[in-house]
Amino acid sequence: MKLALGPVLYYWSAERLLAFYEEAAAAPVDIVYLGETVCSRRHSLRPPDWLALGERLAAAGKEVVLSTQALVESESDLKALRRLVSNGRFLVEANDMAAVKCLAGRGPFVAGTHLNVYNPATLAVLAELGAVRFVAPVEMSQAALAALQAERPAGVATEAWLYGRLPLAFSARCFTARHYNLQKDDCRFRCLDHPEGLSLFTLEGEPFLTLNGVQTLSAQVLNLLPVLDELRALRVDVVRVSPQARHTGRVLEVFRSVLDGTMDLRAALAVLEPLMPGAPCDGYWRGGAGMGWRGQARP
Amino acid sequence: MELVCPAGTLPALKAAVDHGADWVYIGFRDETNARNFAGLNFDAAAARQGIAYAHARGARVLVAINTYPQTQSWRRWTDAVDRAADVGADAVILADLGLLRYAATAHPRLALHLSVQGSATSYEAIELYRELFGIRRAVLPRVLSLAQVEQVVARTSVEIEVFGFGGLCVMVEGRCVLSSFVTGESPNTAGACSPARSVRWEPRGEGVDTRVGPVLVNRFAPGEKAGYPTLCKGRYRVAGQAYYAFEEPVSLNTLALLPKLAAMGVAAIKLEGRQRSPAYVEQITRVWRAAIDACRRDPAAYAVRREWAQALANVSEGQQCTLGAYHRPWK
Numbered sequence: 001m002k003l004a005l006g007p008v009l010y011y012w013s014a015e016r017l018l019a020f021y022e023e024a025a026a027a028p029v030d031i032v033y034l035g036e037t038v039c040s041r042r043h044s045l046r047p048p049d050w051l052a053l054g055e056r057l058a059a060a061g062k063e064v065v066l067s068t069q070a071l072v073e074s075e076s077d078l079k080a081l082r083r084l085v086s087n088g089r090f091l092v093e094a095n096d097m098a099a100v101k102c103l104a105g106r107g108p109f110v111a112g113t114h115l116n117v118y119n120p121a122t123l124a125v126l127a128e129l130g131a132v133r134f135v136a137p138v139e140m141s142q143a144a145l146a147a148l149q150a151e152r153p154a155g156v157a158t159e160a161w162l163y164g165r166l167p168l169a170f171s172a173r174c175f176t177a178r179h180y181n182l183q184k185d186d187c188r189f190r191c192l193d194h195p196e197g198l199s200l201f202t203l204e205g206e207p208f209l210t211l212n213g214v215q216t217l218s219a220q221v222l223n224l225l226p227v228l229d230e231l232r233a234l235r236v237d238v239v240r241v242s243p244q245a246r247h248t249g250r251v252l253e254v255f256r257s258v259l260d261g262t263m264d265l266r267a268a269l270a271v272l273e274p275l276m277p278g279a280p281c282d283g284y285w286r287g288g289a290g291m292g293w294r295g296q297a298r299p
Numbered sequence: 300m301e302l303v304c305p306a307g308t309l310p311a312l313k314a315a316v317d318h319g320a321d322w323v324y325i326g327f328r329d330e331t332n333a334r335n336f337a338g339l340n341f342d343a344a345a346a347r348q349g350i351a352y353a354h355a356r357g358a359r360v361l362v363a364i365n366t367y368p369q370t371q372s373w374r375r376w377t378d379a380v381d382r383a384a385d386v387g388a389d390a391v392i393l394a395d396l397g398l399l400r401y402a403a404t405a406h407p408r409l410a411l412h413l414s415v416q417g418s419a420t421s422y423e424a425i426e427l428y429r430e431l432f433g434i435r436r437a438v439l440p441r442v443l444s445l446a447q448v449e450q451v452v453a454r455t456s457v458e459i460e461v462f463g464f465g466g467l468c469v470m471v472e473g474r475c476v477l478s479s480f481v482t483g484e485s486p487n488t489a490g491a492c493s494p495a496r497s498v499r500w501e502p503r504g505e506g507v508d509t510r511v512g513p514v515l516v517n518r519f520a521p522g523e524k525a526g527y528p529t530l531c532k533g534r535y536r537v538a539g540q541a542y543y544a545f546e547e548p549v550s551l552n553t554l555a556l557l558p559k560l561a562a563m564g565v566a567a568i569k570l571e572g573r574q575r576s577p578a579y580v581e582q583i584t585r586v587w588r589a590a591i592d593a594c595r596r597d598p599a600a601y602a603v604r605r606e607w608a609q610a611l612a613n614v615s616e617g618q619q620c621t622l623g624a625y626h627r628p629w630k
Contacts, residue, residue: 071471072421073447081423098423101430114474116418116487118367121397125431139476139485147370169475169531172442172624175545179537184630200544201536202515209477211537211544216470218480283483289512290480 001232001259003252004031004159006242007067007093009167010212011191014044021053023249025060028256031238032057035067035084037095039174039213040077041187047083054090063091070095070114071170071214093135100129108132113161114170118144120151133157135240138166138222141287142230149234157237162224163251164242165197165210165217165278166290175211184214195245196277207278218291220281225268226295227285228258247275269295300560300591301567303361303460304584307339307574312349314581316358319588323353324361324392326490326573331379332363333416334573335490346386359389365414366490367395377401384409390435393417394473403432413437415462416486418473422454429457436460438569440472441551442624449563458566464583464611465571467551467623469531477530481512493529500525509533552611552620554590558598579614586610 005024008017024032034050034057036042045053054064066084069077078098085092085102094100095112103109111117111126111134123134136145138161149158176198177187197210197217207219221244224231231239241252254271257263263271273280283292304320306312315323326332328340341349350360362383368376376395380402383391390410393399394417402411415438419425428434436458439448452459470477472486479485482497493511501508505521509528516533519525526532531545551571553560560568568591570583586607594601612620623629 070474071442072424073443075450078421078423096421096424097417097419097427098421101423101427104427114418116367116395116473118395118488119370119373119397121368121373121400122395123397125396125400137476137487139479139488144369144371151370166480168477168480169470171470171545173469173546173630179540179544183628185627198537203518203534203536203541204515205536206515208514208535216477216545284479287483289483290476 001236002030002238003028003255003259004238004240005029005033005248005252006164006240007033007035007037008243009038009165009215009217010195010197010243010245011039011042011189012044012195012245013192014049016195017044018053020243020248021057025057025062027249027252029062029241029252031063031065033065033067033093037067037070038215039191040069040074040080041189042191042213047080051087051089058090065091065093065110067093067112068095068099070112071172072096072098073172100126104129106130110135110159113137113167118148120148120153123148123156124153127153127156131156133159133238135159136161138168139284139290142227142234142285143287145236146234149236158235159238159240160224160231160236161222162228162231162239162241162255164222164240164244165219166222166281167215167217168209168290169216171214171216174213175216176213179211218281219278220291220293221276221278222282223272223276223280223295224282224285225255225258225272226265227282228265230285244277246277251275300557300565300595302584302587302591303567303569304580305465305570305573305575306349306580307334307336308577309341309345309349310577311573311575311580312360313352314577315584316353316356318581318584320358320584322359322361322389322567323349324363324569324573325349326363327379327382329375329379330366330488330490331368331376333365333414333486333490334363335366336495336574339574343382343386346382346388350387354387361390361392361412362388363392363414364398365392365394365416367487368398369488377405380406380409392438396431399428399432399434410435412460413457415440416473418471420471422451425451425455425457429455436566438462441468442471444627444630445556445559445563445625448560448565448625452564459564460567460569461553461560461565462551463553463568463570463587465550467546467549467621469546475531481514481530493527498528549621550611550615551623552615553622553625554587554603554607554611556622556625557590557594558601561594561598575614582610582614
């Protein structure tokens with residue numbers, strides 16, 4: 001089972017991103033996804049910078065994948081997309097059907113988590129177009145993934161979310177800008193002030209969601225470490241850790257140790273708990289509300 | 300421009316047809332459609348009856364099968380496509396790639412429309428569906444500005460349908476799982492958003508709290524009108540401020556944009572509201588028919604009439620309307 005580091009979903013400064021990926025180059029991770037997937041106004045790093053980072057990570061032995069923006073609205077979004085697709089060097093993760101259109105027939109690609117692959121017929125269409133790996137939707141349960149895996153087309157690998165705040169929704173509207181009474185077109189890049197997103201609570205003070213520009217993330221942090229054996233039993237090929245602002249390097253080390261069998265589950269959970277930016281959740285995997293948490297493997 | 304109206308029941312379908320709908324869209328009575336509510340939707344017999352009624356009066360009927368089939372229940376979705384073809388639907392509205400392939404292969408004469416749930420926000424995405432399955436029409440998610448809609452229309456041969464009126468999805472359709480995060484059921488999987496069985500109204504002193512699952516969505520003061528709790532239209536606290544962090548309870552209303560939409564070549568206007576009453580369907584169909592006809596007769600002289608605006612305001616959420624993303628400052 002390979003360990004992947006998903007794209008950074010938050011808006012970080014160039015310095016922060018470069019430092020983060022310097023750490024990732026040395027981290028025990030097999031696959032690194034790069035690029036801006038959330039907002040077209042975010043460009044601490046420009047396409048040539050991402051490519052240079054890709055070369056740096058490839059030289060460190062990582063499989064590098066360039067991720068495309070999930071919500072494509074404008075002609076300039078399409079231009080950026082085409083630039084990524086024709087990079088000629090790295091695999092691309094398609095997060096929208098426009099990306100699939102541009103990638104179709106040009107060679108292998110990764111079908112991203114936002115493409116809504118819920119059944120083998122859909123996966124077969126994407127495989128014919130060139131998908132060699134797909135990332136399951138975050139709301140997919142163990143039972144649904146088991147059924148899909150049993151009929152998975154040949155030549156397609158499966159990636160599942162393992163850890164991180166869950167991407168729950170995208171909007172045309174920027175909720176960070178709205179919070180500051182700014183218009184999206186003149187957002188003054190306020191997301192830079194919130195490297196972990198902006199926490200949203202209910203009126204009773206319960207942590208509920210995280211505002212991240214046009215994206216809404218969970219407040220809770222997915223942690224499927226306790227059911228890693230279930231993922232293994234379903235022949236999931238890759239598990240994804242979604243970057244958080246703090247401790248991601250340490251989190252990757254913990255997951256690697258468990259995957260390698262050098263750390264037991266209980267010890268790993270004890271190390272992870274204080275490193276997590278919110279309470280854990282695993283409800284989707286159980287087939288229930290995503291925000292729920294049981295934290296134990298099936299008996 | 301054609302007018303596409305909602306119908307959750309046979310009386311609503313008749314109301315839409317009688318008051319000027321060119322198309323009426325319906326769903327079957329299960330999670331294969333994105334408005335899976337108790338007591339709503341059609342079985343095969345009612346669908347057949349509704350289609351006969353519409354056809355006799357020159358209107359056409361669409362069947363929405365626009366949720367994402369799971370592997371274990373795949374047959375329920377292909378059965379729905381078969382049933383739609385069997386009862387004589389003029390087209391089906393689909394979102395799932397696999398189901399689109401099934402429909403194109405099993406029923407090559409059945410017209411295919413791409414649902415808003417397909418999240419196709421660019422002409423490149425729409426062209427993919429056209430090349431693969433020959434879709435005739437695509438419904439745009441409610442995220443694009445007018446200029447962006449114009450770009451899409453200009454760059455694809457697929458007919459473009461846009462939302463004109465009704466409940467406003469703040470999030471991109473097909474890209475939102477807030478509902479399942481809280482309740483286990485989402486529009487993608489179960490055809491339900493903030494499903495009724497997870498909703499609670501809790502009296503609190505003279506006021507009322509509304510919840511979806513365990514989440515407090517809103518807290519209403521005494522006398523304040525308490526609307527249906529939808530997760531993205533709740534009041535929350537961010538950095539110490541309590542406010543509608545995503546959107547106030549409002550309806551989308553693009554009546555004022557009709558001449559612009561017509562001039563850019565939009566093929567059809569869709570009205571939302573299969574969960575609403577026949578009286579609602581009658582009201583909105585009547586207004587939009589009159590408006591589209593007025594716009595067609597003389598687009599230069601077109602203006603929103605006061606009685607249209609009033610009629611729509613009366614049936615709007617919170618009696619407030621917005622131009623949504625069509626209007627850039629909304630963003």
